[in-house]
Amino acid sequence: MKKLTFQINHHCQEMRTGTVTVNGRQLTTPAVVQTGSALTTLTPAELAECGVQAIKQDAIDYWLTASHPGDLHAFLGWSGILVTASGADRAYQWAKPRGRKHDGVSFHDPVSGQLKFYTPQDARAIQRGLGADLTTGFARADAYFAPVDDLNAAVEQTNGWLTSNPCLAGDLAPLVGGGLKWARQTSLTAVPAGASGYSILGVTPDVPVAEQVRLLNELVGMMEPTKLRYLPTSGDLHQLVAALLCGLDLIDSDLAGREAAMGNAIVGFGRLPLDRERFAGDGQALADRCNCPTCRAGVSRAAIHHLLTTSQPVGERYLLLHNLFTINQLLARIRVMIAAGQISADLRKFTRQCGQ
Numbered sequence: 001m002k003k004l005t006f007q008i009n010h011h012c013q014e015m016r017t018g019t020v021t022v023n024g025r026q027l028t029t030p031a032v033v034q035t036g037s038a039l040t041t042l043t044p045a046e047l048a049e050c051g052v053q054a055i056k057q058d059a060i061d062y063w064l065t066a067s068h069p070g071d072l073h074a075f076l077g078w079s080g081i082l083v084t085a086s087g088a089d090r091a092y093q094w095a096k097p098r099g100r101k102h103d104g105v106s107f108h109d110p111v112s113g114q115l116k117f118y119t120p121q122d123a124r125a126i127q128r129g130l131g132a133d134l135t136t137g138f139a140r141a142d143a144y145f146a147p148v149d150d151l152n153a154a155v156e157q158t159n160g161w162l163t164s165n166p167c168l169a170g171d172l173a174p175l176v177g178g179g180l181k182w183a184r185q186t187s188l189t190a191v192p193a194g195a196s197g198y199s200i201l202g203v204t205p206d207v208p209v210a211e212q213v214r215l216l217n218e219l220v221g222m223m224e225p226t227k228l229r230y231l232p233t234s235g236d237l238h239q240l241v242a243a244l245l246c247g248l249d250l251i252d253s254d255l256a257g258r259e260a261a262m263g264n265a266i267v268g269f270g271r272l273p274l275d276r277e278r279f280a281g282d283g284q285a286l287a288d289r290c291n292c293p294t295c296r297a298g299v300s301r302a303a304i305h306h307l308l309t310t311s312q313p314v315g316e317r318y319l320l321l322h323n324l325f326t327i328n329q330l331l332a333r334i335r336v337m338i339a340a341g342q343i344s345a346d347l348r349k350f351t352r353q354c355g356q
C-alpha cells in the first residue's frame, strides 16, 4: 500500500471537506461508503454513475471461504476506493464466551460448521491481499449499552491488539468503549500516530440519534484533527445527516437499497411510498429536475407503481438507482455548503424537525 494523504480544504462548524488520495485513487469527503444491496444489484459503472465513491467489503467473507480473488478492484471491476471491514464483530457474534481468546477469536463457521480461529494478523493479511485502500483494525466491540466490565475488557483487548500490530497507511484504528466517555478516551489514546484515521465501532442504528450525537461530538473533540473520521454505521437519513453535522468524514450507508426494498423513493428529506394506490395515475418523474438514470430515462411514478405492484424486480431497481443518486447528490450539496461556509435552511429545518 502506498502513502495515504488527507487534504482538508474547507471547514464549516464541526464539518470539513477534503480529499483522500490513496493508491492513485481519490475521494472527496464527506462521503458515504456504500454497503448493502446496491453492491449486489448494480454494476460498478452504475454505482459510479450514481455518485458512489467508495464501496465496502467484509474481509472475513473471503477468509472463511479461503477464496483468493487477489485485488478486489480488478476482481469486482471497481475503480473507486475500496474499504474493508475486518469482520471481527461477526466472529465475536458467532463465538461462545470461551472463544474470546487473548490472541484472537475462536468460533464455528455458521455455514460449514468448522471450528475457525481468526486473529488480528489474519484480518490484516486478508485485507491487504484484497487490495483495500482503507482498512479497519481488529477489535472487540461490545454493544453500546453493554455492562461496564464488558466495555472495559473490550477496550483493554482492542488496545492490546492495536499496540502489538503497528498501523500502516490506510489503517483506520478501531475505537470501542460503548457510550462511556472514559472508555472511549482510553481507546483513543492507544491509536498510534501512524493510523490514517479512526473507525468508531459499536454505534449501532438502534442507539438513539441524540445519544449518537452526544458521543460523536465528544469523540470528535478529542481526535487528532488531521485524521479521517469514519462511522461504520448504516442508519436512516436522520442518522446520516446527524453524523455529517458532527464532522464525520466517511459514513456507511445502505439506505438507498433499504428504502427501495420498501417501495420508497427518497425525495428531498422525505420519501414517496410508490406502492400506494395514489401513484397509479401519476405521470410525473420521481423528483423534479432529477438527473438520475431512472428520471433521465423518463420512467414515471405510475410506471414504477405498476412494476412494484406486479412484483417485477425492475421496479425496485429503478428506485435503487434514484435513491442512490439522491443520497450522493445530498452529500455533494453538503460539500458545497461546507466550502461556502453556510449550511442551507432546508438542512437546518430537517435537523430541527428531527429534534436536533
Ligand SMILES: [Zn+2]
Pocket: 286, 287, 290, 291, 292, 293, 294, 295, 296, 322, 325
Ligand atoms: Zn431520479
